[in-house]
Amino acid sequence: MVSEPFIPANDGVLITVEDLTMAYGARVIMQNVSFTINYGEIMIIMGGSGCGKSTLLRHMIGLKMPYRGRILFGVADISRVDDAQRRRLLASFGVLYQGGALWSSMTLEENVALPLGEFTDLDARAIRDLVSLKLALVGLDGYQSYYPSEISGGMRKRAALARAIALDPEILFFDEPSAGLDPVSSRRLDDLILEIRDTMNTTIVVVTHELASIFAISDNAVYLDAVTKTMLACGDPRDMAKDPPDPRIYEFLTRGET
Amino acid sequence: MRGDALVVAFAGDWKLAADVPRVAALSLEGSTGQPTSIVVDTDNLGAWDSALLVYIINLRDRCAALNIDLNLDALPPSAVRLLTLADAVPEKASDCEHCDDPNVRERVGQFCLAIFRDVTEMLAFVGECTAAMLRLCCGKARMRRQDFLNSIQDCGPHALPIVTLISFLVGLIIAFLGAVVLKRMAAEFYVSYIVGYGILREMGALMVGIIMAGRTGAAFAAEIGSMKVSEELDALRTLGISPIEFVVLPRLTALVLMMPLLTLYADLIGVGGGWFIAVATLDISHHQFFSGMIDVVGMADLVMGLVKSVVFGVVVAFSGCLRGMHCENRSDAVGAAATRAVVTSITLITITNALIDGIATLYGI
Ligand SMILES: Nc1ncnc2c1ncn2[C@@H]1O[C@H](COP(=O)(O)OP(=O)(O)O)[C@@H](O)[C@H]1O
Ligand SMILES: [Mg+2]
Numbered sequence: 001m002v003s004e005p006f007i008p009a010n011d012g013v014l015i016t017v018e019d020l021t022m023a024y025g026a027r028v029i030m031q032n033v034s035f036t037i038n039y040g041e042i043m044i045i046m047g048g049s050g051c052g053k054s055t056l057l058r059h060m061i062g063l064k065m066p067y068r069g070r071i072l073f074g075v076a077d078i079s080r081v082d083d084a085q086r087r088r089l090l091a092s093f094g095v096l097y098q099g100g101a102l103w104s105s106m107t108l109e110e111n112v113a114l115p116l117g118e119f120t121d122l123d124a125r126a127i128r129d130l131v132s133l134k135l136a137l138v139g140l141d142g143y144q145s146y147y148p149s150e151i152s153g154g155m156r157k158r159a160a161l162a163r164a165i166a167l168d169p170e171i172l173f174f175d176e177p178s179a180g181l182d183p184v185s186s187r188r189l190d191d192l193i194l195e196i197r198d199t200m201n202t203t204i205v206v207v208t209h210e211l212a213s214i215f216a217i218s219d220n221a222v223y224l225d226a227v228t229k230t231m232l233a234c235g236d237p238r239d240m241a242k243d244p245p246d247p248r249i250y251e252f253l254t255r256g257e258t
Numbered sequence: 259m260r261g262d263a264l265v266v267a268f269a270g271d272w273k274l275a276a277d278v279p280r281v282a283a284l285s286l287e288g289s290t291g292q293p294t295s296i297v298v299d300t301d302n303l304g305a306w307d308s309a310l311l312v313y314i315i316n317l318r319d320r321c322a323a324l325n326i327d328l329n330l331d332a333l334p335p336s337a338v339r340l341l342t343l344a345d346a347v348p349e350k351a352s353d354c355e356h357c358d359d360p361n362v363r364e365r366v367g368q369f370c371l372a373i374f375r376d377v378t379e380m381l382a383f384v385g386e387c388t389a390a391m392l393r394l395c396c397g398k399a400r401m402r403r404q405d406f407l408n409s410i411q412d413c414g415p416h417a418l419p420i421v422t423l424i425s426f427l428v429g430l431i432i433a434f435l436g437a438v439v440l441k442r443m444a445a446e447f448y449v450s451y452i453v454g455y456g457i458l459r460e461m462g463a464l465m466v467g468i469i470m471a472g473r474t475g476a477a478f479a480a481e482i483g484s485m486k487v488s489e490e491l492d493a494l495r496t497l498g499i500s501p502i503e504f505v506v507l508p509r510l511t512a513l514v515l516m517m518p519l520l521t522l523y524a525d526l527i528g529v530g531g532g533w534f535i536a537v538a539t540l541d542i543s544h545h546q547f548f549s550g551m552i553d554v555v556g557m558a559d560l561v562m563g564l565v566k567s568v569v570f571g572v573v574v575a576f577s578g579c580l581r582g583m584h585c586e587n588r589s590d591a592v593g594a595a596a597t598r599a600v601v602t603s604i605t606l607i608t609i610t611n612a613l614i615d616g617i618a619t620l621y622g623i
Contacts, residue, residue, distance in 0.1 A: 061496050090498045101489035105405065115497050118400075163493075 014039045014171070014203050015060065020069035022055050028067070029055050033231045035222050037205065042197055042217050044237065045207045046252070047224035053207040054098060056224065057175055060205065061095055062086070073171075091119045094169035098176050100160035102148040108135065108159050109144035115166045134162040138192070154185045161189075165196065172196065174206040178213055190216045211253065215241075223249050263329075264293035266317070269302035272310040281316040286324070295327035300334065311340055383580045387510065390502045394511070399503045409512030413474055417520060420473065424465050425457075425524035429531025432456045436532075437540050446540045450547045453532030454555035462525040463563045464611060466517065467570030471603035475578035478509050479599035482582025483592040491583075501583070510575040517571030518564045525563060558623055562614075569610050577602035 015037040022029045029052040037043045045053045058064045060071055062078045070077045073089055081089065102111050112131045116122060122130070135141045138158040148156055157177065164172060177193070178186035190213050196202050208214060214221065214237050221237040224230075225248055233245045237253065244250035264286065272278055286292055296317070303310075314330065314337070321328040330338065360368065393399040436452040482505055485491050491501045529551070536542050581599035585591050 058492075063492055063495060087498050090496055093496060095493065095496050097489040097493060099488050101493040103490050103493070104485070104488075105408070114499075118497050118499060 012038050014041075014073065015205075016072040017056075017060070018070050018072065020056075020059065020071065021067045022052060022059055022064070023067040024055075028229060030224060030229050030231070031068075033069075033222070033224070035231065035234045037203060037220070040197065040201045040203055041219045042193070042204045042206065044214050044218040044221035045205065045224065046209055046214060046221055046237070048209065048226055048252070051224045051226035052229075053209075053224060054175055057173055057205070057207055061093055061173055062089070091167060092170040094164035094167065094172045096157070096160050096164045096172070096174045096177055098179065100148070100153075100156040102156060102160055102163065104148050107145050107147055108140065108151075108162075111148070111159065112163045112166050115163065119167055130166070131162075134166055135159070137165070138162045154181050157181065157189070161192070168200060170202060172202050172204045174204065174208075176207055176209075178208065178210050183212075186210065186213065187216075193217055209252075211255065214253075223252065262293055263295040263297045265297050265299050267299040267302065268306075268310070269304075271304040272306040272313070274307055274309045276309070278309045278313065281313060281320055284317070286320075286326070292324065293326060295329060296321060297329045298332050300332045303334070306334070306337065311337060311344070314341065315344070379584060380580060383583070384576070386502050387506060387576065387579075390500065390507055391510075393503065394507055399507060400499055401503055401507045405504075406508040406512055409509045410516065412477070413470070413509075413513045413516040414519065417470065417473060417516075418523070420469055421466060421520055421524050422527050424469055425462065425527040426531040428461050428465055429453060429457060429528035429533075430535050432461065432528075433532035433535035434539070437535060441540070446542060447546065447550060449532070449536045449540060449542065450551040451554045453529060453536070454551035455559060457528035457532065458525050458555060458563050459559040460563070462528055463521045463566040463570060464607070465528075466520045466524050466567060467574060467607045467611075468604060470513065470517065470520070470571070471574045471577070471600050471607065474513060475574040475599045475603045476596040478575065478578030479582040479585070479595040480592050482506070482579055483585030483595040484589070486583065486585050487587055487589050487592060506579040506583070509579060510572070513575040514568060514571040517567040521563055521567035525560070562618060562623065566611065566614055569614065570607050573606040573610060574603045577606060 013036045017033055017035050020033040021031040022033075033056065035043075045056055047053055055064070059066055060078070065079050070079065072078075076085060076089065078086075078089060102108070103114070106114070109128070109131050112134055113127050116127045116130055120127075132141055132144065135143065138161050140155060140158055140162065143151065143155070143159070148159065151159065157180075161177070164174075174193070177189050181189065193204060193206070194217055197204055206213070206217065218237050220235065221240070222234045223232045223240070223246075225232045225246075227248075233240055233249055240249055241253045244253065266284065270276075286296075298314075314333070318328055318330075330341075333341075390399055394401065433449055433453050436449045437446065440446050440448055440452075482491075485505065491505070494501050494504055533544070533547055536547050537544060578599045581595045581602060585595035
């Protein structure tokens with residue numbers, strides 16, 4: 001059930017971040033961030049801890065209003081759309097939060113079913129089938145009746161991924177998907193991300209600082225720097241590594257080893 | 259002294275567990291006044307750990323302040339390496355949001371602003387809850403039945419033991435105090451009046467309100483607060499589901515529905531407690547107690563208590579959910595949210611109780 005793309009085409013550009021300044025209250029976190037994300041691209045947001053990666057993600061999914069600047073999906077500004085359009089935008093997003101953010105009072109089945117019940121008119125039977133398909137995709141079929149507190153951290157991440165892809169979203173947002181996972185699980189998650197992109201042509205935005213992931217899955221990346229509070233670079237991280245535009249990025253991409 | 263340099267010789271073990279001297283205890287005043295340099299001597303140094311390093315760092319700070327040269331060449335090489343590591347913090351936390359000490363005026367200003375912000379937040383939350391409530395009445399709100407039932411169970415049956423205990427105790431106390439005073443005036447008969455009036459009109463609802471504030475209001479704040487910290491509320495928002503409808507409404511409606519029932523139950527138990535004391539310590543028969551009570555305590559008193567209980571239910575659920583929703587994004591803020599919920603609930607219960615009593619007196623109810 002791949003839905004019609006609703007976001008008006010804009011020369012292959014899906015998301016435009018324009019001169020964005022982010023702040024909590026009066027405390028500016030990051031200023032003058034501008035970049036674009038194309039359809040079907042995997043975009044990495046990287047940078048040290050606490051530099052504002054999650055904050056940027058929260059702006060992109062409309063949880064936080066920009067201090068200045070705007071974020072466009074096609075030509076629609078996420079902070080200025082009307083309710084109906086906002087709902088359609090939200091229906092095309094899938095978000096994997098940093099800690100999973102599964103609803104702890106619901107079983108995995110109910111967790112994955114909630115978005116389906118919310119945005120589709122499917123009957124209970126169809127929803128159940130879809131839920132087991134999504135859980136199977138992340139290797140968790142059979143865990144339908146478990147509560148989030150009853151499974152391990154890695155499984156919780158995967159269950160959250162199943163929930164994020166429940167609606168076959170056009171755009172997926174991942175906040176540190178491999179944080180807290182062992183190297184093998186983290187590698188498998190990378191493969192899954194690539195698989196999702198290749199099979200469903202999903203546009204994917206990933207916040208991460210895992211070098212292995214960055215080089216394995218990225219098409220494009222932006223580097224946020226906490227000291228200057230600006231975006232230091234935007235482009236293919238492999239090019240950045242070869243020809244670093246800034247010593248800090250070089251240090252980041254080589255873990256400070258020379 | 260060696261020349262005009264002061265020699266600081268370390269001897270024996272310098273361990274955290276041992277009682278080592280402090281830099282402040284070191285007298286820099288030699289026979290010829292303040293030395294121009296200090297040399298460290300470690301020939302007799304035994305085992306050492308961070309205690310030595312802290313001493314050296316403090317000594318260095320003191321020397322820097324007094325413009326004295328400090329020669330550390332004699333330190334063990336590993337100690338020097340640790341010192342270098344400690345100095346190599348890439349950027350010392352300098353943008354000090356935490357270390358400025360605001361003066362009194364600033365503090366008063368910030369306090370007022372905080373109160374203002376608090377009231378604005380409360381009013382906004384009242385508005386949102388009312389809107390969600392209206393949507394619920396039109397059948398448009400999204401609320402899981404299961405969440406509602408869980409809340410009902412938690413606010414109702416699970417609260418019975420503590421409500422039983424406290425109401426019985428309050429009934430006992432009222433009757434006992436009444437008995438002591440009334441006996442002196444040979445008016446023991448009126449104890450049923452005091453118990454009935456006191457429990458039904460005031461104490462029943464008030465006690466249930468305060469119990470629920472500590473029990474359920476705090477739980478609401480902690481549950482919602484931890485949902486906020488773990489981004490569960492954000493996950494709802496990105497599905498276009500209002501957390502107010504999904505999380506607050508089931509709790510609010512459950513508590514408001516359960517409060518009158520709990521209060522009715524508490525009234526029963528409280529009167530039972532009073533009756534127990536009256537019959538046991540005073541020369542009053544069961545019949546006298548209850549007929550006396552029915553004579554003076556009317557339906558109005560019972561209804562008054564129930565009305566109060568509904569108001570307290572709204573107040574407690576509202577405070578709990580408000581504090582939970584405004585919990586900061588840190589896990590240690592969840593406890594603070596629960597505390598604030600209880601304080602807010604009890605404050606608001608006191609205020610609304612006084613208001614209702616005032617209005618009732620005004621209209622002679
Ligand atoms: N709710 C908040 N209120 C105020 N400051 C915040 C809040 N959330 C994050 N911050 C601050 O914003 C900065 C960026 O945080 P975040 O986006 O979470 O970083 P990260 O890149 O590690 O994901 C941090 O310095 C953090 O202290
Ligand atoms: Mg983060």
